[in-house]
Amino acid sequence: MSSSDIAVQARGVSKSYRIQHETKATTLGESISNKLKNPLARQTSETFWALKEVDFDIRKGEVVGIIGRNGAGKSTLLKVLSRITAPTTGEIVIRGRVGSLLEVGTGFHPELTGRENIFLNGAILGMTQREVQRQFDQIVEFSGVEQFLDTPVKRFSSGMYVRLAFAVAAHLEPEVMIVDEVLAVGDSEFQKKCLGKMQDVAKSGRTILFVSHNMQTISQLCTHCFLLQSGSMTFSGPTDEAIARYIETQKQSVVDVDPDLRPGSGEYRITEVNVERTVVQSGDPIRARYTVEHRRGHTPFLHTNFHLCDEVNTIVLHGDSRIKQFGVKPRDKQEIELEFSGVNLKPGTYRLDLMVHYNGYVDVLEGAANIDVSPVLPERLATSDFGYQFGQVIAEMNWREIDPPGSA
């Protein structure tokens, strides 16, 4: 394969972040006073490698999926490839115009009209005015917001907003396209439309790098996949195989912690956990399967419970099988399915802890899985802090004024 067939070539790409402890200065004054207090002390900092020595070649026209667990380095890789952040070591050569889409609607301004935002957003994504002009009608048609083109987007519903934002981005025409998980927006009908658009783009012979947690989307779109694990690329190959390995890594997370070192009396241990979807939208049911295996001794019966904890370790949800009079039969190996639904979690990452107990804990598996709750409509709500600032859960909310009795 000649070098001109290669669209993206990466050699030894690493990216490190310095995590400073405590004494991080965010103002000049702090920085100076820290220096004065401890002139010799070097700031305690830790180097975190978000990407480690990543090498790959992507041929022109290939549609490559990048998969891996949260924090595996997928987004960092995309940011480095799109030149938003610089690599710490290594070199990347990209042949062809690069367009990247890491978030839908970045740079949309609420006060500007739909029409004005199309031009502004197009320019931000790297299109020339002429290119936007040429595609304007298609963008508007795709978004389906024709009637509101001259309305400021702050008056748009969140659905319309996301549709318009995606429509602009979908009409980028770079030779190399870098796309983060942006298809998880809008209603399911619009998601289908977006996926269709992506498939068209893929067929048109452009090179695409695509990150998603949704394995179904990955397998529909991608011919080739990279699997990232804690910053390193552990697999590069056909999509089916990559997905199979990815699912394997999800299960392995349990085995990472030696079951016999975990808390609990240890007669039985949870040995395998498989969460159906680790990225869900608020309100979606969550399903996990896990296996309880016999180790030693005997208990007459077992119960099981779970905790769902947020990033600061608050237990957001607790569930015990006793309330459903469900007991686990003490067998050599018993697979259990847990499903819970009807809870509207605030967007964020949650840790699922699974427990087995009988007169006290038999096994405590902290961090059986991480579940990402993605906002249903990320852009609009995620950018305004007040939306999610407080509280543990979200709900459908309405306010209205009650007229005082006797008023007209």
Place this chain on the structure above:
Amino acid sequence: MDSKQETITVIRPITRWEVLNIRQIFAFKDLLKAFGLRDIKLRYRQTALGVAWVLLQPIIAAGVMSFVFNRVAGLKAPGNLPYFLFCFAGMLGWNVFNSTLTKAAGSLILNTALVSKVYFPKALVPLSSMFASLVDLAVATGFFLLLLPFYGVGLTWQILLTPVWVFFLLLASLGIGLYSSALMVSYRDVQYILPVVTNLLYFATPIAFSLEAVPSSLRWFVSINPLTGLLEGMRWSLLGTGTLEVGSTIYSMIAAVLVFVAGSLLFGRSERRFADVI
């Protein structure tokens, strides 16, 4: 962009010799326009008086300054010009400098999402802040020209040179603006320091007073300030009075260019770190 030749992008780690990528700035020139248009459109949306603010702001400032310096301190404008007109002409030049600088300095931290989620030459954000200032200047200058016959002051050919002064004033303000905006990414203190500095600069520059009104023993101090030459020049163009000091004019122009070059270089040096720090 239209050429058939393939664009090749090479991404390497940050070195000590990062420079502003001027070719990329040209490739994204439409974005510069788009940012400028956005600022102009947004400026007076949802304000009751709208465009009137463009005029009110320099009128009030010039009015207050002519009261203080003319009535209270008893200064006279050179060539027996009405003091208000004299101050107003000074404000036109100062406002271009000051408003561009203030907006440019805060522009990156006002656009955090753009800096951390999209690739484009980041210098476009502070650079684009000049457009709104230029529109303000155009409107205020129009008003100024209407005032001239009212005060019985005539136009001279020198007014044609006004763009020259504006150009150098912009270079100076964008130079400081680029550097301040980059510094603000790491240190938000800059947003508190900057108004203090511009306030001092305001009184160290002959805006509401003429250079001749400064005691000759202190005149060297005011003349070190490169803005002095540019503002004196601006007033020479607009009012057609006084003489242009060639030496101080050339000094001011060279200084403005150097400030711009230095600001751009310093910006370019830190640009690739922005997304990690902001």
